[in-house]
Amino acid sequence: MKKLAFLDIETNGFEATSENIIEIAIIGFDGGMLEYEFHSLLKPKTMISRKTTRITGINQSMVAKAPGFWTVAKKIILLTQDRILVGHNISFDCGFLRSSFREVGFDFKRECLCTLRTARQCLPQLKQHDLQNLAKHMDLPNKPSHRAIDDAKAVMDLFFELRKKASAPTTSLKTLSPALMKDPTPFIPALPGVYFLYDKDGSHK
DSSP: OOOEEEEEEEESSSOTTTSOEEEEEEEEEETTEEEEEEEEEOOOSSOOOHHHHHHHOOOHHHHTTSOOHHHHHHHHHHHHTTSEEEETTHHHHHHHHHHHHHHTTOOOOOEEEEHHHHHHHHOTTOSOOSHHHHHHHTTOSSOOOSSHHHHHHHHHHHHHHHHHHHHSOOGGGTTOOGGGGBOSOTTSOSSOOOOOOBOTTSOBO
């Protein structure tokens, strides 16, 4: 199996083109072995909102002396190179990463895998598939807290639990395709525009 990098970010808002990453965590995993844990607060270009502080507990004073994204950009590239990025609603995380890397002149592209999409397939009986609810339902060892390192660990736990369910010989999961594990939009730009999608044979859709 290809090496994995479990990812979580906390952001100062929801718009990748105008808001910033304020915290990032990446956990490297290879062949059943934990390789590394990387975690850092990041200083945003805008003031941290009260809503963000209420959700994450991260305030302006905590990031006052934190590095800017450009300072850790190279490390993020090295830590995720030749790995599958795994995250909960990974397209959100990758959208912010692509936008941040674009500002430093780098086109960030990685193969991605989304635990949110997989959870919806494996656990259709659940009404809510957010990380907090899944962690409670599946009694995951690491509990999410809207902090990057805690959530990245919870994503890692969730991934391995979902993989067990996806491989279980049950009728409801028999037809679960491995393709459902992957986020289909890892390379879609964060900016608005008109995009053309093509089939494997090059046919326009």
